[in-house]
Amino acid sequence: MSLARKLLVVVVTLAALLALNDVFEYGVGDFQINPYYARIINLIGINITLAVSLNLINGLAGQFSIGHAGFMAVGGYTATYLTVYHGRQIAGWFGAGVTNPLGASIVMVPSLLAGAAAAALAGLLVGIPSLRLKGDYLAIVTLGFSEIIRVIILNIPAVGGATGFTDAIPITNFFWIFSMAVLTIVITRNIAMSTFGRALFAIRSDEIAAEAMGINTTRYKVMAFVISAALAGVAGGLSGQLFANPLNPQNLNFVKSIEVIVMIVLGGIGSITGAVLGATTLTILPEALRSFDQQFPGLRMVIYALLLILLMIFRPQGLLGRREFTWAWLRPGKGSRKGVGRGFQ
């Protein structure tokens, strides 16, 4: 794709997201989007960022990390801290207030960048010593890390401690959530389709052979870990400043990490399309089952668990396995053999 075409795609995507953002906030004519649906759609966007970024380390590189909530927390608290304590000042430089749309968007940039940087640093600190470990051992280290982060946050009064970061200013909107989701998908896809992606797949497949073929396995595992952590940090920054869902250490525990793992396992571990599908399904499903709770309180989660169990029995490789979306899916009858239903590798 030429540079001009690439720029065009970027501009069109951003314009479309901005237009949708307007529909979200102000509606079109008499139409106003139901705030409940708006909230679910925003959560889908954040969960896509989380699942696709986790898929980079767990799916593409084949390293089992269960500490994604930890990176999300580091990024989320850093980003929110910056907005709460320095947001007014930053917006003031541009003559705007934090809460008006222009000021919010200006503050969002340094806020998310700081969140991503802090989470990336955390990824590097955990990754360098622990990525020499394999399988279960790595999983335990990442779990320990995310719990340590949670306990540290519990003891910092400036960010709300156990009550959560209730001072957070709601500057996240549809535009930021979905532009970050698209960015995450594009970054992950471009890595997967490059020589770096092949290096990760080689590590997933056979580390000894990968080393023998000249791939510095530790370096690439750390690389995947850092990128994955940075993107999780972005997701944290978005969800922390989405007012409906302020940061709270209780929501960023082990269960949150597992939730993201379930998303990528359900979609098909190793597939980016699968991660998107898994994140979407698992955000909608508990809400869609809400009506069951009116008859029998608690029944909703029983059905939710049953559906997951059935899916894992009948499709253990997840909904998509390792297949990826290609444009050929949309062309009826064409490309039914080649190009469709194949993964990157």
Place this chain on the structure above:
Amino acid sequence: MSPAENPSRPLLSVRNVTMRFGGLTAVKSLNMTIPRHALYGLIGPNGAGKTTVFNVLTGVYRPTEGEIEFDGTHVQRMKPYEITKLGAARTFQNIRLFADMSVLQNVMTAHHLRTRQILADAVIGTARHHTEERETRDRAMELLRIFKLDSFAEEPATSLPYGSQRRLEIARALATEPTLLLLDEPAAGMNPQESRELMTLIRWLRDELKLTILLVEHNMKVVMGICETIQVIDYGEEIAIGSAAEIQKNPKVIEAYLGGG
């Protein structure tokens, strides 16, 4: 001419290399000199330490004692990927292809260490990324043609018949652009017809691609048929070295293989 490229200097010299695992000495003060463009065979009965030697040379194990000089660089403390980058590529006795990749992707993966792009090139999709990706693909296809695997390029690597998987491992090793090719029992599991073709191929690689080849092999016919120098080890120690004819007459070798009375 830099000293490293001096053609009279051996490509690989192993000096007094000993490898101990706890109380077990798997390789005992081994010496080995492989000149450029040589076809060098390393043989020995089961458990003689051939694969250990191989793993020491390729950086999987660090030798307990001794030094290994490859192309003017001491490599005995290096990691496998560093040694591969210097130009020594290997195959595995028990085939280790990347099982979830296609035949083509297997070969393309091994070209990774010769690419110059940085991660940002791939993420943004720069011209350098696209050029290198095309080059990698073209080179890989060229290698597959040499090994007559090009018609299976898009098939899963593990769907190939056994003999073809072995050839694919060699093709993959060549994608790292080596000067020294280390083959660990490439004829294992091959039928006589496949072994004969393999012998022709190995000779062709040396003559046409100007490679130096170290062959560790169990199949006597293959080793005797193509190697100029053969080194025999038993219990980790050298017991004989020489041409095929000399080795075949050596009483120590006969005893090691057939058992002493």
